[in-house]
Amino acid sequence: MLLTSQCMDITSLIMPQIAKAQVRLLVHGLLIKYWEEIGEVDEDYAPIHTYQVCRVMEQNQNNWLHTNWILTEGAQRVFIELKFTLRDCNSLPGGVGTCKETFNMYYYETNGDEDEMEDGEMRDGVGITEEEDRAMKESRYIKIDTIAADESFTELDLGDRVMKLNTEVRDLGPLNRKGFYLAFQDLGACIALVSVRVFYKRCPFLVKSLAEFPDTIPGSEASQLVEVVGRCVNNSLPLYEPPRMHCSTEGEWLVPIGKCVCQPGFEEINRSCQVCKVGFYRSLLESLACSKCPPHSVARQTGATVCSCEDGYYKIDSDPPNMACTRPPSGPRNAISNVNETSVFLEWSIPMETGGRKDVRYNILCRRVLPDGRGLEECGPNVRFLPRRSHTNYSFLLEAVNGVSELAKDHAKQYVSLNVTTNQAAPSPVSVVRKGHTGKSSIALSWAEPDRPNGIILEYEIKYFEKEQDSSYTIIKSKDTEMVVEGLKPSSVYIFQVRARTSAGYGAFSRRFEFQTSPYLYFSATTRGSVSVFTCVLRCGYSKAKQDPEEEKMHFHNGHIKFPGVRTYIDPLTYEDPNQAVHEFTQEIDVSFISIERIIGAGEFGEVCSGPLRLPGKREIQVAIKTLKAGYTEQQRRDFLWEASIMGQFNHPNIIRLEGVVTKSKPVMIITEYMENGSLDTFLKKNDGQFTVIQLVGMLRGIASGMRYLSDMGYVHRDLAARNILVNSNLVCKVSDFGLSRVLEDDPEAAYTTRGGKIPIRWTAPEAIAYRKFTSASDVWSYGIVMWEVMSYGERPYWEMSNQDVIKAVEESYRLPGPMDCPEALYHLMMDCWQRERSNRPKFDEIVCLLDKLIRNPSSLKKLVNSSHR
């Protein structure tokens, strides 16, 4: 017997399908009881050690071989891999009648090694025979399985030195004691046991998303998941909630939830958190990597969470960490005053140096010049000047400040000072404006000084706009009494007005002068003076008649016309942003309210799991959790959530109910009600012949009612089949698997048609196969097939016929025969659903009505289909 366990490198035992799992070998020796230990050579002449038994000639064999006590090391489920050869009984000379081609495998759990304690003693003490003792020990063993060979060897193989080695693996669990024995019972076969490997799988220590998950022993049941809370690696913190993973019985880590992130001052490098270097910083969540300190700031030590400002530079609390340190602005520039009787308009340009900030503001200190050189007096909060009073002299101090001026106490302030005298007369209006040289896009203007300038004219302001377009005008300034206005449209009439400014302010504008540009191209001189454009866009005079918002909602919904009272399904495809549809039709669930307990299946996008949902203030319910595997594309995420956007629009007892979605954390999940009995096709196969006709019709009635609801909503399912119906513990059937093209993509039954689409041929109406005419009437055809599946307890429609043959047969008016023991009324209904002319098929509400009638009157179901139909 080759004891592969004795010096075997554990890693060499890892089979490819469990590569991620850690396998721990447990068996260390076998004890022989009636078997022979034989040294041999294999086909390559390498020495092997086997345990053999071959008592095919004698009757009533019962030969046991059992292992030493195998410690479980805490594993609740172990795997046993056997390698053996077995003799083909037919090849034995004379065809020995008692020869067997199987053997049995047993186990016996104990907390200690009983072989050591018991051997000999017990028998002597109680006075039982060796035979009785052995029988008693053997009776404690529990059978694991009968092992048969895939390949048995013959005399010829022996001659050719062909080994014909069989490998069988069985799993054993739940185990509850510290250890166990294995035993092999031979009842008269010719066996050579070449190796026995006993191992269990573990989810190995793993660092994922900066969280450490310890080496974990899986649960005892085949589909059980063990939830493990991860520990954030050094210098990291959980983001929102502690990370979780789930250890499967296959030793694989599944469904990671949540993650850790490096704490401020650290960044993620090679799955650990490394301190930020000098000159770098990281504040929480801002970015994943340490960033270089922004301008005018420094980090003199490692692990900085913020950078500090250089001398003379400052930061305020509301400045983001990645913003440069700043300083106060320089003083305002080019300050001028305009006095209009008792009002003073001050104008200035922004400071040369804003200090690196956008929040520059200005302080103005107003002081009155007291007569007779008595100095200055603060104006106070309310400067008021009475008209027609004598001139008053004022002095203004103008200062620019920004967000950090308060912090920069020792920063030298830069003021601009202005002296103003009120109650001075402004210049009189310019009386005449003349047109000079006119070009295609320019007009030269000139004007005379106002009759009463009332002081020194500092500048002129020219305002112009295209005639009848005065919502947008342009102002340019000139120190002279002439200028060329450029940038005009050819052959267009413009209005011009000019006014003068002295230290007392602006005078009134001249009257309007109209001049037209020429249609021809002229070269024009450069405009002198500065140009500023003021645009006033008048609010549109059109105002929509007010509409009742509720009424509007009722009639239009994202472009769909809806009729009050009838709910309609809205195709999420019509949303430009699919996330908007998800947001509108589903409810977001916080992942902390969900526990994942077991895997119930594999979906196209990831595992389908189940577990309790505990929403605050609500009763705990069991839910199914569809997950989207990591590494998905944006398109896959969209397709995945697509189904939720559809399901979320339905509310019916025979349609699978959407509880909500998890999109704010990863993995993305779809949460639906849990259906204890899984999909209808497997459920029926498992319970073949177990239900009354009324129970079956009840299921069909439920499906029809769900489909009636969908067709009323305007939703065409396209993939109605028993595999897409789920059954709960009360045998209530609910329609599931929504999502148009996607459903067909992941339905293994869907086949490509000649037109390129993927269609589940056996369930689909001929017009939908031929020219993709999918309607509620084609759903009715599929419903007829579902009826047939239900009444035949999950039989495959058209059995093993090929898709091509099915299409051909249906085309030639062949229809499925009535299932065994099927009431004739139901078979008639199926046949109606399979009418070639789709308008002749019943509607779902008629189907519901008919099934209700049959249920109310069970005697109508007594008559079964006669054999001629079948």
Ligand code: ACK
């Ligand atoms: O036939 P099943 O047990 O039922 O295996 C499939 C598997 O997940 C992959 O889809 C099962 N399943 C899907 N949704 C649910 C649900 N809401 N409740 C229970 N089982 C479900 C389905």
